Amino acid sequence: MARGIAFKIEATDGAARTGQLVLPRGVIRTPAFMPIGTAGSVKAMYLDQVRVLGTDIILGNTYHLMLRPGAERIAALGGLHQFIRWSHPILTDSGGYQVMSLAALRKLSEDGVTFQSHIDGSTHTLTPERSLEIQALLDSDIRMQLDECIALPASTTEIERAMRLSLRWAERSKAAFGSPGGRALFGIVQGGDDERLRVVSAEALGRIGFDGYAVGGLAVGEPQTTMLRILEATTPAMPSGRPRYLMGVGTPDDILDSVRRGIDMFDCVLPTRGGRHGVAYTRMGKINLRNARHADDPRPLDEAADWPPAHDYSRAYLHHLIRAGEALGGMLLTWNNLAYYQRLMDEIRKAIAAGRFDDFVSEVREGWARGDLPIL
Amino acid sequence: MARGIAFKIEATDGAARTGQLVLPRGVIRTPAFMPIGTAGSVKAMYLDQVRVLGTDIILGNTYHLMLRPGAERIAALGGLHQFIRWSHPILTDSGGYQVMSLAALRKLSEDGVTFQSHIDGSTHTLTPERSLEIQALLDSDIRMQLDECIALPASTTEIERAMRLSLRWAERSKAAFGSPGGRALFGIVQGGDDERLRVVSAEALGRIGFDGYAVGGLAVGEPQTTMLRILEATTPAMPSGRPRYLMGVGTPDDILDSVRRGIDMFDCVLPTRGGRHGVAYTRMGKINLRNARHADDPRPLDEAADWPPAHDYSRAYLHHLIRAGEALGGMLLTWNNLAYYQRLMDEIRKAIAAGRFDDFVSEVREGWARGDLPIL
Numbered sequence: 136m137a138r139g140i141a142f143k144i145e146a147t148d149g150a151a152r153t154g155q156l157v158l159p160r161g162v163i164r165t166p167a168f169m170p171i172g173t174a175g176s177v178k179a180m181y182l183d184q185v186r187v188l189g190t191d192i193i194l195g196n197t198y199h200l201m202l203r204p205g206a207e208r209i210a211a212l213g214g215l216h217q218f219i220r221w222s223h224p225i226l227t228d229s230g231g232y233q234v235m236s237l238a239a240l241r242k243l244s245e246d247g248v249t250f251q252s253h254i255d256g257s258t259h260t261l262t263p264e265r266s267l268e269i270q271a272l273l274d275s276d277i278r279m280q281l282d283e284c285i286a287l288p289a290s291t292t293e294i295e296r297a298m299r300l301s302l303r304w305a306e307r308s309k310a311a312f313g314s315p316g317g318r319a320l321f322g323i324v325q326g327g328d329d330e331r332l333r334v335v336s337a338e339a340l341g342r343i344g345f346d347g348y349a350v351g352g353l354a355v356g357e358p359q360t361t362m363l364r365i366l367e368a369t370t371p372a373m374p375s376g377r378p379r380y381l382m383g384v385g386t387p388d389d390i391l392d393s394v395r396r397g398i399d400m401f402d403c404v405l406p407t408r409g410g411r412h413g414v415a416y417t418r419m420g421k422i423n424l425r426n427a428r429h430a431d432d433p434r435p436l437d438e439a440a441d442w443p444p445a446h447d448y449s450r451a452y453l454h455h456l457i458r459a460g461e462a463l464g465g466m467l468l469t470w471n472n473l474a475y476y477q478r479l480m481d482e483i484r485k486a487i488a489a490g491r492f493d494d495f496v497s498e499v500r501e502g503w504a505r506g507d508l509p510i511l
Numbered sequence: 512m513a514r515g516i517a518f519k520i521e522a523t524d525g526a527a528r529t530g531q532l533v534l535p536r537g538v539i540r541t542p543a544f545m546p547i548g549t550a551g552s553v554k555a556m557y558l559d560q561v562r563v564l565g566t567d568i569i570l571g572n573t574y575h576l577m578l579r580p581g582a583e584r585i586a587a588l589g590g591l592h593q594f595i596r597w598s599h600p601i602l603t604d605s606g607g608y609q610v611m612s613l614a615a616l617r618k619l620s621e622d623g624v625t626f627q628s629h630i631d632g633s634t635h636t637l638t639p640e641r642s643l644e645i646q647a648l649l650d651s652d653i654r655m656q657l658d659e660c661i662a663l664p665a666s667t668t669e670i671e672r673a674m675r676l677s678l679r680w681a682e683r684s685k686a687a688f689g690s691p692g693g694r695a696l697f698g699i700v701q702g703g704d705d706e707r708l709r710v711v712s713a714e715a716l717g718r719i720g721f722d723g724y725a726v727g728g729l730a731v732g733e734p735q736t737t738m739l740r741i742l743e744a745t746t747p748a749m750p751s752g753r754p755r756y757l758m759g760v761g762t763p764d765d766i767l768d769s770v771r772r773g774i775d776m777f778d779c780v781l782p783t784r785g786g787r788h789g790v791a792y793t794r795m796g797k798i799n800l801r802n803a804r805h806a807d808d809p810r811p812l813d814e815a816a817d818w819p820p821a822h823d824y825s826r827a828y829l830h831h832l833i834r835a836g837e838a839l840g841g842m843l844l845t846w847n848n849l850a851y852y853q854r855l856m857d858e859i860r861k862a863i864a865a866g867r868f869d870d871f872v873s874e875v876r877e878g879w880a881r882g883d884l885p886i887l
Contacts, residue, residue: 174837204806218825218828219828431584451594452551
């Protein structure tokens with residue numbers, strides 16, 4: 136691995152592992168969940184709060200930050216950490232995924248992708264080299280190669296074309312990354328829903344050599360069974376001594392299933408986006424506070440949870456805030472959801488260390504299966 | 512005054528006074544600024560934060576709360592204080608002002624006002640009796656009579672008609688209020704921009720007898736000089752031993768001028784609404800963080816201010832958050848603005864107590880006149 140970085144697996148339980156990814160700006164306890172700080176803010180949260188919930192690392196979106204406020208501007212202001220006031224590790228994505236999902240008039244070539252900003256229509260080009268240059272300007276701790284992430288279903292020919300292109304971009308990304316020391320570069324396994332292509336991609340990336348390996352192009356609409364089938368084929372082909380990051384995943388249930396298949400890192404918009412739309416993640420499962428059943432309910436979301444949004448406020452109040460469009464509704468539910476996710480990750484780590492991960496998963500799922508409190 | 516309530520003037524300086532309005536749920540230090548908790552939330556703030564800034568009382572809007580979630584529902588849930596988790600005093604308005612500004616198909620009669628909800632079009636009637644009933648269901652600490660607030664300019668005939676109607680509603684409001692003990696009822700002086708009618712209204716309300724007296728129908732678009740002229744004529748006609756509340760006012764400058772004319776209480780959306788739109792109130796005056804001059808500015812908003820949003824974050828970051836529509840921008844600027852307002856009120860109280868209110872006003876205005884930091 137790069138100078139100043141170490142990944143220590145402290146315990147395994149089946150394919151599940153727990154350990155530490157040690158970076159100069161801080162230690163990431165794995166399995167880890169990374170809240171999304173899209174445009175320099177974990178939406179509706181103070182970063183001090185995010186930290187206190189047990190967050191070791193957050194994710195910043197290169198696409199958003201390059202367009203506004205701009206990577207050169209952030210660099211001139213001292214880098215992303217100083218800009219947003221977060222002194223702990225930050226992972227930045229390559230920008231490629233959001234070019235594909237958000238930008239207009241995309242044009243893909245061997246060199247990279249040209250697109251128009253969704254904000255002001257201005258034209259930009261993202262190549263493997265420019266993506267790594269932007270991530271260096273942001274001075275993120277973990278940087279991602281540029282890849283091409285295609286939608287599923289797709290033909291094997293198309294999946295293989297995108298995977299091969301991503302491999303060539305992986306080599307260019309590694310060259311562009313250089314050897315900054317104390318900063319990590321992750322390659323991204325592609326290959327759609329084809330196990331054979333996934334293995335080809337993982338093994339080729341391993342030969343190039345990265346500080347960590349991500350699985351991209353999953354959780355893009357395919358059934359969970361497909362995702363798990365691909366993971367099962369892919370993770371054994373990924374270097375076992377390096378962190379494995381499943382991009383954009385997922386629900387608490389997805390996380391349990393993926394940890395069981397050897398994944399160490401996750402990011403997902405669900406707890407933050409869901410919170411702003413009235414969804415609460417709890418040990419009783421997912422609860423939609425918009426539902427009229429909560430309108431007169433004086434009970435807290437979950438009195439057994441020890442974070443304020445779950446035990447200090449009535450469901451009736453949370454319901455009201457969400458229905459009335461009050462910002463506080465999103466603030467409280469995002470807080471609850473990130474607290475729930477980070478607590479889950481902490482319990483996952485402890486269960487693996489104790490060699491009881493399967494039992495733990497069963498207990499968590501029993502709680503979800505029992506469901507919400509009975510209606511009053 | 513009602514049982515369990517006291518108003519103690521501790522010092523005066525010219526017409527300015529400082530003291531305490533003592534209610535069972537807490538002491539309100541005057542002159543006081545009441546942040547707006549429109550629909551059961553001071554927008555983009557946790558109420559714990561609002562309290563820590565030195566807030567003794569917040570305002571709830573009867574119009575919003577009666578429509579959603581409904582006064583009877585809030586009562587069943589233990590009242591507004593329990594519903595929103597604020598154990599300190601709350602003032603509720605009568606609902607009349609927002610019927611006039613927000614509701615559709617308003618129909619005014621001697622009895623009250625019938626209107627359609629701006630949320631779902633449902634029809635409601637607000638009479639003096641129903642307004643006080645709603646405020647009792649909310650169990651607010653200070654309740655307001657229903658009045659008719661007309662837009663200026665208006666003819667003397669129209670101003671007098673609305674003022675006389677408001678006086679008749681004042682009598683009905685007092686009867687409907689009853690004698691709940693520990694709760695206060697305020698009458699509202701009307702009379703537009705006509706000094707004579709203002710004095711008639713103030714004296715008539717004094718004869719009816721209230722726990723406090725508000726000045727309504729100002730800051731509705733008229734020049735500041737008109738507002739101050741009316742205040743100068745009105746406050747001497749208001750009972751001096753009772754708190755005087757200037758509704759919907761105002762800028763920090765308005766507050767200084769109104770305190771000087773004997774006003775004790777204020778509420779205004781400016782610090783909260785302004786914060787969500789990029790406006791910061793500071794000792795250097797009003798600063799618009801949307802302005803491009805801040806885009807590359809690493810300096811804090813005001814390093815001399817001792818609240819986090821003013822000294823921990825760069826102007827460049829605040830500018831970015833506001834431009835990007837990130838909720839955190841509104842959260843931080845609202846926090847700054849309420850901190851600035853409450854600090855200003857605290858300094859006003861101390862200056863009056865020290866008999867140096869005029870000097871204090873000059874110092875504050877000198878700071879505003881010096882303006883913002885020079886451009887980098």
